[in-house]
Amino acid sequence: MGITKLANLIHFDAPESMRRKEIGDYSGKIIALDTSIVVNQFRSALPSHLKLSPLTGLFYRTLTFLEHDIKPVFVLDGRPPNQKRAVLEKRAQSTGWNSLQSSNTGVCSCIRLIDKSAVTCLKWVPGSEHLFLVAHSSGCLYLYNVEHTCGTTPPHYQLLKQGESYAVHTGKSKSAHNPLLRWTAPGEAEALCAHLVKSGTVNAVASEDMDTLAFGGTVLLRQLNAKRDSEVTEYSLPKLLEALQLTYKEFVDLCILLGCDYCDKIGGLGPSRALKLIKQHHTIEGVMEHVNRKTHPIPPNWQYKDARKLFFETPKVDDPVLAWSEPDEEGLVQFLCKERPLKEERVRGRMKKFRESLLKRRKQREVDEKMGQTRQSRLEEFFPATRRRKAVSAAVEASSGRKRSKMK
Template identity: 40%
Template sequence: HRSKVIALDTSVVVNQFRAATPTLSPLTGLFFRTLTFLEHGIKPVFVLDGRPPVEKSAVLKRRAEAAGWSNFNPTAKLLEELHISQKELVDLCILLGCDYCDKLRGLGPKRALTLIQTHRTIENVVLNINRETHPVPESWKYQEARNVFLEAPQTQVPELTWMEPDEEALVKILCHLKHHREGRIRHRMKMFRESRESRREKREQQNAAGCHRQTRLGEFFMVTRKRSQVTRRSRQGKVKLQHKLLSLKLER
C-alpha cells in the first residue's frame, strides 16, 4: 500500500482501540496509527458517518453507541442466486428487521425470502400472510425505510489535501485536553520526523546511484523486535518472579 490513499471507517477503528485499551482515549491509537501510515508513505482518509436519518432515531435511543449505517450495495451475484431484484432485496431486509423501522414478527430468513420471491413486494406480502401469527406493526414506516435504502442522499467527494502534522496542536489536544503524557507524544513525533528524513535520504542516495531495485517482500513487514529478545525478557521476568516468591516463602 506504499504511496496509496486508503479510506478507513472511523467508527470501526475507534471501536477497535476502545476494545483493546478501554482505559485510554481512542485518539491516542489514532495518533500512533496515523504516524505509522505516513512513515510508510500511506495517506489515510478517515471516513465519518453522516447525520443519521430520522427513521433511525428509535434505534439510536436503544443503542448506547450507534455504529452508523453502511451503504447498501448488494452484488449482482447475490441477487442472481436469490432470484430477486435490488428493490426486492431491500424489502426482504425490511421484513427481517433494519435500523429504520419495526419488522414483521414471526418471520425467519427462509420464510421471508420465500414470501418475497412469491409476492415481490411488502405490500403483496402483507396481503398474503396470517395477521395473527405475523402481526403488522402499528404505523409501520416501511415505505420511509425503503426510501432511505433506495434514495440515499449522495454527498460530493471533497478535495483531499495532506499537510505536515502540527505538533503543537497535537500536544494541545492530546496532552492539555485529554491529559496524555506530553513527553510520549513529542518523542513519537521526533521518531516520525527522523524516520521520514532517513527514508528521504535513502531514496535520494538510491536515485543518485541509479538504483531502482524492486522492493523485497521482507521489507513490507519490518521487524521491530526480534523474537529472541522478547523470549529472553520473558524468561528474565519469570526468573525474577520465582525469586521473589521464594524469598516470601523463606520470610514466612
C-alpha cells in the same frame, strides 16, 4: 446495529462476495471511515477508571493507516433521520446519558429540554471564558453561554444560515436564553460513505455496520484496524447481488426485513426465510400479502416505506476536495498532551517510529519501481498470503516434512 444477521446470511448464501485480505493490500487506496463507529470502539475498549480519550486510539490507528500508504477520509454523522429516533433513545438510556448531571455548568438541566440523545462532548470555545459547545450523538451542536439562563420549555428556533451540508439556527426568544445557536448537518455517515465510494471519490468504506451495503456502498471493509494479525473482510455489493440473484431494490427490501435502525421488522422472520420470500415476491408489499401474519406479525403502522426511501436517497452534499499532508507533530503534542492527558514522550515516540517506517516504505517503493521493468511476477502477488493461507501453507509444509522423514 446496521442490518441484523446480514453478515451471517452472506457467509452462508453468498461467500463468493467476500474476500479475506490484510491491511497491506490497501496500500495506495483512499478509504472512507465511519468515524462514530471508530471512536465508539475505542471508548468501549477503554476502562472507565483510566479516563483516557478515544482520540488516543484514533491517533495510533491513523498513523498505522498512513504507514501503509492508506489515505483515510473520516466521515462524521450529521443529524440522524427521524426514523432512527427510537433506536437512539434506547441506546442513550442503556448507556446512562444523564451521567453528566454532576457538571457545574448548569447546562445539563436544560439538555433534556433540547434533545434526549447522549451528550458526547463538552468543549470551551477557544479564547472565551463564557461560551462552550455541547455535542450530541444526534448530530446537533449547541452553543451555550454560562452567564445566560435556560428556558423552562423546549426552545424554538429560526434559520440563521444554511448551506449545502449544514444549517445554523438561532433561538426565537426575545431575551438571551441558552442555547444561543444550533448547528445541524444532514444524513448518516454510512449514507455519505456509500455515496463517496459509488461516485469513485474513495476506493472503499471501512465500517462495522453492514447497512453501508444497503445504502449502495459497492466495497465494504470490516476489521480494518491497526492489529498486525488482523484479517480484513472485504464485501463486494455487485458480487453479492449476483450471488443472491437479487436487484439492488430487492436487496434493500431484504435488509429491511432482516432488521435495520430505521423501522421495526416482521416478527419471527429469520435470514433464510426473508431471503426466500424476497426471491419469491420481490418486494415487501408482496411478502406482506403472502406471509402468515399469525406466526409472522407485521408491526402496526409499519414505516418500512420511509426506511426504503432513506436507503435510496443520495446525500445532498458538495463533492469534497480531498488533500493530505504530513502530520503536524507539534500540533498533535499541543492537542493530545497539553489539552488531553496523553504523555508527550508517547506521542513523540510514536511519531518518530512513524517517520522511520514511512521512510523505509518509501525507499522500498522506489526500489520496486526501478526493478519493475525486469522483475518477474510471483504467484503470491495474485494470491496474497493472509493469516489463513499462511496457516494452511505451514500445515502442508509440516505434513510434507513428516512424510519425507519417513521415507529416509
